[in-house]
Amino acid sequence: MASERDSSLSRPLSDLVEELLDHEGPLPIVAAGDPVLRQPAEPFDGQLDAGLLARFVAALRATMHAAPGVGLAAPQVGVPLRLAVIEDPAPVSEEVRLARGRVPQPFRVLVNPSYEGVGSGRPAFFEGCLSVPGWQAVVERHAQVRLRALDERGREVDEVFSGWPARIVQHETDHLDGTLYLDRAELRSLASNQAMAELWSQPTPERAAAVLGFSLPG
Numbered sequence: 001m002a003s004e005r006d007s008s009l010s011r012p013l014s015d016l017v018e019e020l021l022d023h024e025g026p027l028p029i030v031a032a033g034d035p036v037l038r039q040p041a042e043p044f045d046g047q048l049d050a051g052l053l054a055r056f057v058a059a060l061r062a063t064m065h066a067a068p069g070v071g072l073a074a075p076q077v078g079v080p081l082r083l084a085v086i087e088d089p090a091p092v093s094e095e096v097r098l099a100r101g102r103v104p105q106p107f108r109v110l111v112n113p114s115y116e117g118v119g120s121g122r123p124a125f126f127e128g129c130l131s132v133p134g135w136q137a138v139v140e141r142h143a144q145v146r147l148r149a150l151d152e153r154g155r156e157v158d159e160v161f162s163g164w165p166a167r168i169v170q171h172e173t174d175h176l177d178g179t180l181y182l183d184r185a186e187l188r189s190l191a192s193n194q195a196m197a198e199l200w201s202q203p204t205p206e207r208a209a210a211v212l213g214f215s216l217p218g
Contacts, residue, residue, distance in 0.1 A: 013047045017079060020059070030131060036075045041175075060084075085109055126139075126191070136190075
């Protein structure tokens, strides 16, 4: 017997998006365990006309802001389409900025993105996910990536991202491949948001690694 989710995923994506946009307010974010987060998203190839795409992008941005988060992929709202948005005002201290390379990232739409690592640097930091609410874990990722994508107007993007923006690009593009950050995480580092606030709010995870018993790169 097909589940309600299976039935929704077999519908035209335009119908699914129209139904989502019929409701006011932020879109509902699906949580880990939903099959849509574990399948490769369908490449964008005109499934949404220009008007519907613009409305969907606006809804993704509003949902990202409301969560709040710094990135959101279409599968996270139940739409298996290779599309994500990113934006980070980076309201952090100078110490955090220097340690993590977290600098402001303007609003960007990533259509059919892919990335490859640049160089050998692979720092590890705590990160979280709107589809895994309440938890964070340390993830080792490329310090720099080359992103290839299209923007919402179909223009080619070929750009190198560094620091925290590179981490955001990797995290959101992974969503489009059916990968969650937990698949790449050091599981001994897994911490609740409360533990993060009380114990592990340092700019780097060295203290957490020493106390919780996991290794960091290098």
